[in-house]
Amino acid sequence: MKFYIEPLGCVKNQVDAETIISNLNAAGAELSENPDEADLVIVNSCGFIEEAKQESINTVIGFRRDYPDKKIILSGCLAQRYQEELRRELIEADAVFGNSRLDDITALAFSVTGAERGISRRAETERIKLLSLPGSAYVKIAEGCDNRCSFCAIPLIRGGLVSRSIDDIVSECRGLLKRGVRELCLVAQDLASYGAGTSESLPGLLSALSALDSDFWVRLLYLHPDHFPFKILETIASDKRFLPYFDIPFQHASPSLLRAMNRRGGAEEYLDLIARIRAAVPDSVIRSTFLTGFPGETYTDFDILLDFQDAARMDWLGVFVFSREDGVPAYSFKNRVSKKTARERKTILETRQTPITETRMDRFIGRRMRALVEEKLDAFYLGRLFCQAPEVDGALVIESAHPLQLGAFVDGIITGRAGFDLRMLPAPTSGFTYAPR
Ligand code: SF4
Numbered sequence: 453m454k455f456y457i458e459p460l461g462c463v464k465n466q467v468d469a470e471t472i473i474s475n476l477n478a479a480g481a482e483l484s485e486n487p488d489e490a491d492l493v494i495v496n497s498c499g500f501i502e503e504a505k506q507e508s509i510n511t512v513i514g515f516r517r518d519y520p521d522k523k524i525i526l527s528g529c530l531a532q533r534y535q536e537e538l539r540r541e542l543i544e545a546d547a548v549f550g551n552s553r554l555d556d557i558t559a560l561a562f563s564v565t566g567a568e569r570g571i572s573r574r575a576e577t578e579r580i581k582l583l584s585l586p587g588s589a590y591v592k593i594a595e596g597c598d599n600r601c602s603f604c605a606i607p608l609i610r611g612g613l614v615s616r617s618i619d620d621i622v623s624e625c626r627g628l629l630k631r632g633v634r635e636l637c638l639v640a641q642d643l644a645s646y647g648a649g650t651s652e653s654l655p656g657l658l659s660a661l662s663a664l665d666s667d668f669w670v671r672l673l674y675l676h677p678d679h680f681p682f683k684i685l686e687t688i689a690s691d692k693r694f695l696p697y698f699d700i701p702f703q704h705a706s707p708s709l710l711r712a713m714n715r716r717g718g719a720e721e722y723l724d725l726i727a728r729i730r731a732a733v734p735d736s737v738i739r740s741t742f743l744t745g746f747p748g749e750t751y752t753d754f755d756i757l758l759d760f761q762d763a764a765r766m767d768w769l770g771v772f773v774f775s776r777e778d779g780v781p782a783y784s785f786k787n788r789v790s791k792k793t794a795r796e797r798k799t800i801l802e803t804r805q806t807p808i809t810e811t812r813m814d815r816f817i818g819r820r821m822r823a824l825v826e827e828k829l830d831a832f833y834l835g836r837l838f839c840q841a842p843e844v845d846g847a848l849v850i851e852s853a854h855p856l857q858l859g860a861f862v863d864g865i866i867t868g869r870a871g872f873d874l875r876m877l878p879a880p881t882s883g884f885t886y887a888p889r
Pocket of ligand 1: 597598599600604605676
C-alpha cells in the first residue's frame, strides 16, 4: 500500500507526521512523495486557530476533488479536537483519526484501503523519514500543556503535560546524531515546564545531552517566560553546542491583559528576564511572539506593548491576531477588539520590528561563524547560523566556489546582510573559533 502525507500545522505536528510515516512503514506500507501514486492520502491537520482549521478542511476537500477514488484520512489536531462532528460532516474524508494514539494509524490505514498488511517489522522507534531540511530534526520532549492560557485550545487537543524520560530523549538524540543529524531542535508546547511533577528537568536534560561526544547544535523552541529555567544558562554559557537562542513567547507586556490571558509577568519582569539572559550569555538571540486584539486590549495596553518592544529590542518577533476559539475561557470574554484594529496593531508591531531585527543581525557582520548548510540553489547555498531558527527567521546565503555538503556544518565569515538574510563566505580551514563567547 502506498501512502502520501500532507503535514500541516506546527513542528510538533510535524513530529507526529514523521511518526505516522514510521508506523506505516513498519507495517509494510510505502511512503510516496507524490499523491498521484498513492492509494491513501493522509492530511495531518492543525486545529489551533480558525485559519488553520479552515486550511485543513480545504486541503481534504481539495484532495477529494483531485482524487475522487483515493482513500483519505484526516489525522492531527483538528481531527482530535472535533472527531465526532467531522466524522458526521466531513464526508470527503473516509476516516477521522485523532492524535492521541499514533500507533493506531496502521490498523486504520489498512482497513480503510483494504490493502494486505506487509510483513510487520518491529514498530519503528526511530522516525525513518525526517521532514526537516538536511541536518536538522525536531525532538518532541513532552506532550500537552498545563498552563491553560485563556486563549489557547491546545490543552483541549493535546491534554495535560506529559514529559518523556531523559533517557528516552537522549537515546533518540544519539540515534539521530548517528544518522548525520547536526541540529537537534527540542520542542514541546512549553519546554520550560518539561519534567514538571517528575524528577526530570530541562537543565537535567541539557546536561545529559552535553555528555554526548559529538559535534551538534541543540536549539530550544517555546520557553514559557513565567517559569524560565535559569539553570539552563550555565550549560549554554559553557558548552557552545547549546545555542544561545531563546524562543520565549511573551504574548503581551501589559500586566492586566496577561492576567486575563491566565499568564503572569509583565513588561518589567520580562525586561528583567531578557537582561539576565543577555548578562549570562552576551550574544543571546531572543525570539518572541505577540498576540494582538485579545478581548479588553486598550490603547494603553497596546502602548505598553510598543514600549516593551522598543526596550526589549528582540532579534526576531512574530505577531498573531487573537482568534476567538470555542471551548476556551477567552471565547466569552467581553470588550472584544475588532479584527480591523487587531490587524492594524499587528502591522504596526511588525513595521517597528523590521529595523530592530536588521540592526540586531548587523552585529554578526565581519564575524567568523559556523553555519548549517541546508540547500543548494543555482550558484549558492542556503543555510542557517545559530541565530536563525528553521522556517521562521531569516536565512543565510553561502557563496561558495567549492561544493558543500548538505546537512553539514561549514565555517566562514559573515560578509553582509540583505533584509533579514545574512551572507557568508566559507573559510573552512582557518581555525574556526565560535564567535559569540
Ligand atoms: S503555554 Fe502555549 S500551548 Fe500552553 S496553553 Fe499557553 S499558549 Fe497554549
